[in-house]
Each structure stands twice: as C-alpha cells, then as structure tokens.
Amino acid sequence: MSEKDKWIPLGINRPISWKEGDLTVTRSTAWSGPGCHNGCMVLLYTNEEGKLVKVEGDEEAPYNQGRLCSRCLDLPEVVNHPDRLQYPMKRVGARGENKWERISWDEAYDAIVREFTKIKERYGAEAVVFAEGTGRDIVAYNTRLAWSFDSPNPVYFLSGSACYDPRITACFAITGSFWVADCSQNFIDRYDNPEYKIPEVMLVWGNNPLESGPDGFYGHWVVDLMRRGTKLIVIDPRVTWLASKAEIHLQVRNGTDAALALGMINIIIQEDLYDHEFVENWCYGFDELADRAAQFSVERVSEITWIPKDKILAAARMFAKAENGTVQWGLAIDMNNEEAFPQAMAIIDLWSITGNLDVPGGMLPPHQMVSEAYGWGIEHLSPEQAEKRIGIKEYPLVGSILNLAQPDMTVKQMITGDPYPIKGAWLQTTNLLACCGMDPAEFRQALDNMDYVVVVDLFMTPTASACADIVLPAACFPERYGLRTNDGPQFGATINKCCQVGECKSDMQINMELGHRWNPEAWPWEDVRDMFTNFVQGSFLKGQTFQDLQQQAPVYKTVEYKKYEKGTFRTDGQFGFPTRTGRVELYSLMFADFGLDPLPYFEEPSMSPVGTPDLYEEYPLILSTGARDWMSFHSEHRQVPRLRALKKWPEVQVNPETAVRYGLADGDWVWIENPRGRAKRKVKVTEMVPEWMVMTDHGWWFPEQDGASPNNFGVWDVNINQLMQNKCGKTGFGTNAKSLLCKIYKVEEGK
Ligand SMILES: Nc1nc2c(c(=O)[nH]1)N[C@H]1C(S)=C(S)[C@@H](COP(=O)(O)OP(=O)(O)OC[C@H]3O[C@@H](n4cnc5c(=O)[nH]c(N)nc54)[C@H](O)[C@@H]3O)O[C@H]1N2
Ligand SMILES: Nc1nc2c(c(=O)[nH]1)N[C@H]1C(S)=C(S)[C@@H](COP(=O)(O)OP(=O)(O)OC[C@H]3O[C@@H](n4cnc5c(=O)[nH]c(N)nc54)[C@H](O)[C@@H]3O)O[C@H]1N2
Ligand code: SF4
Ligand SMILES: [Mo]
Numbered sequence: 001m002s003e004k005d006k007w008i009p010l011g012i013n014r015p016i017s018w019k020e021g022d023l024t025v026t027r028s029t030a031w032s033g034p035g036c037h038n039g040c041m042v043l044l045y046t047n048e049e050g051k052l053v054k055v056e057g058d059e060e061a062p063y064n065q066g067r068l069c070s071r072c073l074d075l076p077e078v079v080n081h082p083d084r085l086q087y088p089m090k091r092v093g094a095r096g097e098n099k100w101e102r103i104s105w106d107e108a109y110d111a112i113v114r115e116f117t118k119i120k121e122r123y124g125a126e127a128v129v130f131a132e133g134t135g136r137d138i139v140a141y142n143t144r145l146a147w148s149f150d151s152p153n154p155v156y157f158l159s160g161s162a163c164y165d166p167r168i169t170a171c172f173a174i175t176g177s178f179w180v181a182d183c184s185q186n187f188i189d190r191y192d193n194p195e196y197k198i199p200e201v202m203l204v205w206g207n208n209p210l211e212s213g214p215d216g217f218y219g220h221w222v223v224d225l226m227r228r229g230t231k232l233i234v235i236d237p238r239v240t241w242l243a244s245k246a247e248i249h250l251q252v253r254n255g256t257d258a259a260l261a262l263g264m265i266n267i268i269i270q271e272d273l274y275d276h277e278f279v280e281n282w283c284y285g286f287d288e289l290a291d292r293a294a295q296f297s298v299e300r301v302s303e304i305t306w307i308p309k310d311k312i313l314a315a316a317r318m319f320a321k322a323e324n325g326t327v328q329w330g331l332a333i334d335m336n337n338e339e340a341f342p343q344a345m346a347i348i349d350l351w352s353i354t355g356n357l358d359v360p361g362g363m364l365p366p367h368q369m370v371s372e373a374y375g376w377g378i379e380h381l382s383p384e385q386a387e388k389r390i391g392i393k394e395y396p397l398v399g400s401i402l403n404l405a406q407p408d409m410t411v412k413q414m415i416t417g418d419p420y421p422i423k424g425a426w427l428q429t430t431n432l433l434a435c436c437g438m439d440p441a442e443f444r445q446a447l448d449n450m451d452y453v454v455v456v457d458l459f460m461t462p463t464a465s466a467c468a469d470i471v472l473p474a475a476c477f478p479e480r481y482g483l484r485t486n487d488g489p490q491f492g493a494t495i496n497k498c499c500q501v502g503e504c505k506s507d508m509q510i511n512m513e514l515g516h517r518w519n520p521e522a523w524p525w526e527d528v529r530d531m532f533t534n535f536v537q538g539s540f541l542k543g544q545t546f547q548d549l550q551q552q553a554p555v556y557k558t559v560e561y562k563k564y565e566k567g568t569f570r571t572d573g574q575f576g577f578p579t580r581t582g583r584v585e586l587y588s589l590m591f592a593d594f595g596l597d598p599l600p601y602f603e604e605p606s607m608s609p610v611g612t613p614d615l616y617e618e619y620p621l622i623l624s625t626g627a628r629d630w631m632s633f634h635s636e637h638r639q640v641p642r643l644r645a646l647k648k649w650p651e652v653q654v655n656p657e658t659a660v661r662y663g664l665a666d667g668d669w670v671w672i673e674n675p676r677g678r679a680k681r682k683v684k685v686t687e688m689v690p691e692w693m694v695m696t697d698h699g700w701w702f703p704e705q706d707g708a709s710p711n712n713f714g715v716w717d718v719n720i721n722q723l724m725q726n727k728c729g730k731t732g733f734g735t736n737a738k739s740l741l742c743k744i745y746k747v748e749e750g751k
Pocket of ligand 4: 134
C-alpha cells in the first residue's frame with residue numbers, strides 16, 4: 001500500500017463555507033485562542049457585517065459528533081469582547097504603570113527588532129528567550145522564531161515541563177512510542193466499525209476528561225463507552241462525576257500513584273493474571289519489574305495510599321481479567337509529585353503486562369503528525385548556539401527529548417545571569433504571573449530583570465500589565481487560518497478565517513512578519529497559507545497544499561492493530577516495538593543510559609503527611625490545585641460574562657466535616673496558606689473531596705480590577721501558585737502542584 005492509500009479524506013465535497021439565511025457558515029477547527037487545544041470541529045456563523053454571532057458543533061465530524069462545551073458555545077462573547085487588545089501598544093511611563101500608547105504594526109516590529117538586536121549584539125542571541133504557553137498551534141512557529149534569531153532558548157515555562165511531557169517521554173522510553181486510550185476515535189464510523197471492540201474496563205487515572213477534554217481526547221467518549229458497556233475504575237482523590245458512576249473508585253492519597261500502580265502490578269504477577277504470551281514474546285526486563293513490584297505488598301500500598309486493601313485487590317483483578325482494558329490518564333500523573341516519571345512508568349508497565357497494547361479497545365499509538373514536523377526550522381539555529389541551550393548538560397534527558405530550554409533553570413538564570421545573562425523575553429500565549437509560572441514572584445523578578453519584554457496576547461493580562469514593554473494583539477481562531485497540529489485522529493484539519501477584529505493578527509502572521517525582518521531566508525513566505533503547506537511537507541501529508549487540506553481534511557489514517565506482530569511498527573520493517581530490544585522495555589535501557597533508575601519507584605512528594613510530618617502538624621490538609629472546570633481555560637475567560645457567571649470567584653472545595661472542624665461555611669472567604677505563601681478563596685462545601693484534602697482552581701485574576709502595579713488585576717491576592725515552587729524531579733521533568741500541604745482560615749478585615 002502506498003502512503004496515500006492509507007488515509008481517507010473526510011472533508012471532500014464539503015464546502016468550507018455556505019449561506020444559511022442571512023448568515024454565513026464557516027467550517028473550522030476549534031483551537032486557541034481562546035483556550036482549548038482539543039480541536040473539535042465547529043461551524044462558525046457570521047452575520048452580514050462579518051461579525052461572529054453563533055457557534056455550533058459540526059455533526060458530520062466523527063471526533064465530537066456535533067457536541068461542544070460551554071467555552072466553544074460562548075465563543076462570540078470572547079471574540080467580540082470590548083476588552084480585546086485590538087492594536088499594538090507600547091508602554092508609556094514606568095513598567096507596571098499599565099499606561100500604553102497605540103502604535104502601528106511597523107513601529108512595533110521596528111522596536112522589537114531594534115531592542116532584541118541590541119541584546120544580541122551585547123550578550124549573544126541566547127540572551128533572548130522565546131516563551132509559549134500550553135500546546136496551542138503556535139508552538140512550531142515560536143520555536144522557528146527563536147531559531148531564526150539564532151537563540152537556542154525557546155521555552156515552555158511550566159516547572160518540570162509537567163504537562164504531558166513526562167507521560168509522553170516515559171512512554172517513549174519504555175515502548176518507543178506514545179499511547180492513548182482507544183475510544184474508536186481513529187475510525188470514521190466510530191463505535192460501529194466492525195474491527196473495533198469496546199474496552200471491557202477503563203481506568204480513568206488522575207484525569208477528569210469530561211471537563212478538561214485534554215490533548216486530542218474528547219471527554220464524552222468515556223460516556224459513550226459506558227453507555228455501550230465499559231466499566232470504569234476511577235483513580236482520583238475526589239468524587240468526580242465519572243468516579244460517582246464507577247464500578248470501583250480508588251480515592252488515592254495525592255502523589256502516591258506510583259505505589260498504587262506498583263502494588264497492582266505485584267498483585268497481577270503474584271496471582272498469575274498477567275498476559276504470559278505478550279510478556280514472553282514482547283517484553284524485556286519482566287523479572288526485574290517483578291522484583292521491584294514485590295516490594296509493594298497490598299498491605300504496604302494500602303498504608304501508603306490510604307486506599308482500603310480489598311479495593312486495591314478488586315481493581316487489580318478486574319483490570320487484569322478483562323479481555324481488553326484501557327487507561328485514560330491525566331495531568332495528576334505529571335504534577336502531583338516531583339518524581340512524576342516513575343509513576344507514569346508504573347502505569348505503562350501495568351497496561352503492558354496485561355497485554356493491552358495495540359489491541360482494539362486497548363491502548364493505541366496515536367498517528368504522529370507534529371512529531372514528524374517537529375524541529376521544523378531548526379536548521380536555522382547554528383550548531384555553536386545549539387550547545388548553549390539551558391539545561392541540556394544538567395538534564396540530558398530533557399535535552400534529548402525536547403527542543404526547548406529547561407524551564408526551572410531558565411527562570412533562575414534570568415535572575416542570576418549564571419552561566420550567561422538573559423536580557424530579553426518574548427512571551428506569546430502565556431500568562432506567567434497568573435497561571436503557568438509556579439512561584440509567580442520568582443517570574444516577576446526574572447521579568448523585571450529583562451531589558452525588553454514583548455507580550456502577544458488576546459487581552460491585557462497581569463503579566464502584560466506588570467512586565468511588558470510592548471504588547472501585540474493576537475487573533476482568535478475564527479479570525480485566522482491555521483492547521484490542527486496536535487496528535488489526534490483528524491489530521492490536517494484546517495482553521496478557516498471568517499471574521500476580523502481590529503488590527504489583530506494571527507500569531508503565525510506576526511512571527512512570519514517579524515521573521516522577515518531578522519532572517520528572511522528562514523521565512524520565505526508572504527502568505528501564511530503557503531507556510532502551512534510547507535509545514536505539512538515533513539509529515540505523511542506530503543504533497544498536499546493548505547488549500548487541498550481545506551477541501552479534504554480532516555484526513556483519517558487507516559487503522560491497523562497489532563502492528564508489532566506485522567513488522568509495520570518499526571521504521572526498519574522488523575517485528576516488534578521501536579525500542580532497542582524491539583520489546584517493551586519494562587527495564588528501560590534508555591533510562592539506564594542516562595544514569596537513571598530503569599524501573600518505576602515511589603518517593604513521597606516534597607510536602608506530604610508522611611514525608612514531612614512536622615510540616616503536616618502545622619499544615620494539616622493536603623492541597624491539590626488546578627482541577628479543570630467547564631467555565632475557564634487556565635487564566636482565560638475571567639472577563640467573559642456568561643462563563644464568569646457560572647463561577648464568579650476562585651473556590652476551594654472543602655469536605656463538610658472539615659468545614660465544621662474549622663468553623664467554615666459555604667461562601668466564606670478564606671486564606672489558603674503554606675510556608676511558601678498564601679492565596680484567597682471562597683469556600684465551597686462539598687462531599688466531592690475527602691476530609692483530608694482540599695482542592696482549589698488555578699489561573700485566577702480579576703480583569704475588572706486595576707491592572708497597574710502593585711495590584712496587577714488582583715493576581716497577588718488569588719494566585720494559588722504562590723504556594724508552589726519551580727522545582728522539578730531528578731530527570732528535569734515533573735513538578736508538584738497537586739499534592740502540597742496547607743492550612744485554611746477565614747479572611748479578616750485588614751489581614
Ligand atoms: N496551580 C496550578 N497551576 C497550573 C496548572 C495546575 O493544574 N495547577 N496547570 C498548568 C498547566 S497543565 C498548563 S498547560 C499551564 C498553562 O499555562 P498557560 O498556557 O500560560 O495558560 P494561560 O495562563 O491561560 O495563558 C495563556 C495566555 O495566552 C492567551 N492566549 C490564548 N490563546 C492565544 C492565542 O492563540 N494567541 C496568543 N498570542 N495568546 C493567546 C490567553 O489570553 C492567556 O493570557 O498552566 C499550569 N498552571
Ligand atoms: N476546561 C478546561 N479544560 C482544560 C484546561 C483548562 O484549564 N480548563 N486545561 C488543559 C490542559 S493544558 C491540561 S494539561 C488538561 C488537564 O486535564 P486533566 O488531566 O483532567 O487534569 P486536572 O483537571 O488538573 O486533574 C484531573 C483529576 O486529577 C485529580 N487528582 C488530583 N491529584 C491527584 C493525585 O495525586 N492522584 C490522582 N490519581 N488524581 C489526582 C483531580 O481531583 C482531578 O479530578 O486539561 C486541558 N483542558
Ligand atoms: S473540548 Fe470543548 S472547548 Fe475544547 S474544542 Fe472541544 S468543544 Fe471546544
Ligand atoms: Mo497543560
């Protein structure tokens with residue numbers, strides 16, 4: 001079969017836009033901004049003035065099958081919001097005064113080129129960092145911008161790159177590929193496809209997919225599966241909606257998931273419930289894993305995790321005995337413990353020894369697209385400069401897996417200038433002081449230390465008001481062209497422009513136009529659509545133009561299960577997995593090469609009742625942060641009336657017993673405090689959380705308040721990340737934002 005035969009154009013014969021009465025309908029793919037990086041297919045309705053007035057889900061899209069969440073439905077309120085940045089502005093007065101003057105795009109580009117070139121001449125190109133936030137489709141254009149400036153330091157400023165990267169890297173280390181739960185998403189006819197089998201059991205592990213719809217996974221697929229018979233085991237300290245419907249709910253103590261997974265592996269091995277055929281033929285290092293897991297008796301695991309013994313036994317047996325089982329995991333695995341890696345490894349081992357790899361309704365390797373185009377433009381970074389990337393010597397694993405600077409080291413280097421000065425920052429799609437930055441005061445200090453700071457955003461944010469010298473207005477996705485570039489089943493899905501707001505430009509347009517000025521060879525396109533065409537040439541969509549994809553995409557690849565048995569999984573045509581041994585390396589040779597423990601292990605998180613008992617006396621509650629909700633995406637949407645009406649204030653979920661213990665009632669304002677700092681919340685009394693823990697949301701600020709320093713839209717009152725630090729695990733990956741200690745007490749006047 002040629003490459004071309006392996007994919008099916010879905011969008012063919014469907015126009016990109018058509019008329020419905022007075023309205024024009026444009027087919028598109030939902031992507032940031034505003035927030036979400038899931039990529040559901042949408043229909044955008046514009047009126048005769050070209051204004052976005054309504055959004056519907058595209059019923060012909062197999063991905064979301066016409067369904068949308070509140071944030072997409074409320075898109076017109078975001079796009080047409082009066083507070084949108086609409087033209088470039090430069091700072092007048094001191095930094096942080098939040099006083100701005102409108103300038104033209106040419107003046108803005110001239111100023112940025114002038115200031116960054118000054119820094120480059122004095123300190124070298126490495127002295128400018130190019131930061132981006134979570135996986136929006138800007139990533140490849142941000143790295144290209146950095147490299148075309150000859151800076152080796154594009155960076156994603158989340159401590160320990162603790163969003164998906166730890167899980168993805170652990171998958172690659174063990175199996176040579178990444179894996180996602182098979183919910184039939186790769187079939188156009190979905191659950192009806194005869195090759196597909198409903199998973200008998202699904203583990204939902206540290207993930208709340210209905211509200212988060214994370215990374216190419218539409219959360220309602222889980223409900224679709226439940227309706228067709230899949231049984232759930234939910235591993236979450238909270239009683240989420242899915243947990244309340246689960247067959248078994250394991251209310252794990254935060255940050256102890258590695259011990260739980262190792263305990264389950266031990267039960268499965270002891271009771272001889274593992275898949276002998278798969279383990280013997282396709283796994284490497286089973287005996288070593290068995291020895292390690294043997295340290296995790298069910299009694300010990302119950303003691304560590306606070307889960308009753310019989311529930312752990314029941315869950316292990318149910319998962320292992322199922323004909324096919326799958327795992328939908330989430331962010332808790334990356335950020336409930338600095339040692340995030342070993343818990344991801346243990347979960348991968350669990351689904352591997354039970355033979356659930358590459359089988360219908362098991363775990364599937366997602367077809368890669370980003371990865372194939374990854375490193376797009378890196379040839380413009382000179383080899384001498386590449387050597388200077390922050391963190392590659394200290395964290396060689398990060399250096400070998402990511403093309404980015406290590407975040408925890410970068411923020412510190414911006415303050416210390418050691419081993420070399422950092423003097424300029426380009427911040428595109430990231431709100432460091434309100435959300436992405438653990439320890440926002442450290443980020444504030446780092447940015448104050450810069451000679452020049454550029455922010456590209458949709459709105460004036462706390463980060464921009466406090467630290468920027470110039471702000472550029474970015475377009476939301478209905479105002480621009482683009483490509484869905486995340487891994488997922490719908491390849492090459494296009495984002496199609498249907499409206500224009502002020503002088504806003506897409507991030508891609510901005511980066512291309514800036515690139516024209518400092519390195520035209522690296523940006524040989526005049527029209528972003530030609531640039532997108534170039535982008536896909538590094539992928540299996542080679543030969544397609546953006547315009548072709550507008551007509552034909554999303555494109556679906558044909559599905560082939562058990563590729564390892566057919567010699568179609570490895571690029572060299574050999575049988576097996578794309579690892580050195582061709583097997584699933586339960587004992588990871590790649591980790592051994594890096595001098596890391598090749599097997600999963602458990603360590604207590606940096607703050608915990610067991611690891612830091614003295615601290616626990618003074619801070620007697622476990623604090624977890626950032627559980628997603630429908631009405632916001634990180635620090636976004638706080639200024640959007642209908643979404644804000646659903647949740648007006650930052651909240652902390654408190655168990656009724658805990659509320660009684662501390663004399664708190666629903667609606668009280670409290671401080672959440674630990675030795676690092678404190679933040680305000682309103683109490684929400686709920687049985688969703690156990691007595692020993694509180695959960696609070698992240699990314700809060702008040703767009704309605706004064707943006708000038710020191711207030712910065714109230715961010716210093718409510719940013720929960722003030723209780724955290726930029727501290728990663730031994731590998732350079734992983735952080736702790738979901739398993740801390742705290743106390744809570746009522747806010748009193750003036751205190
Ligand atoms: N305590 C705690 N903190 C956390 C987390 C947690 O669970 N707990 N989660 C962490 C995780 S997983 C992540 S990924 C990070 C996310 O961190 P960030 O990605 O930095 O998220 P935001 O704070 O929403 O910042 C995004 C900014 O980009 C703007 N924006 C949105 N879309 C676009 C666009 O298309 N173009 C441009 N130019 N701007 C755009 C928004 O207006 C917003 O100001 O936060 C992390 N922070
Ligand atoms: N609406 C909305 N959607 C989003 C985002 C958003 O901000 N808003 N952000 C996007 C991004 S960048 C990301 S990374 C994803 C993340 O999305 P998810 O992976 O769903 O992550 P969370 O909602 O942070 O946490 C999921 C669950 O983990 C549980 N949990 C907390 N601590 C632990 C623990 O120690 N162990 C276990 N087993 N569970 C624990 C929480 O109670 C919560 O129910 O969502 C994406 N989608
Ligand atoms: S998951 Fe929800 S917010 Fe995200 S793209 Fe899909 S419908 Fe929109
Ligand atoms: Mo994330």
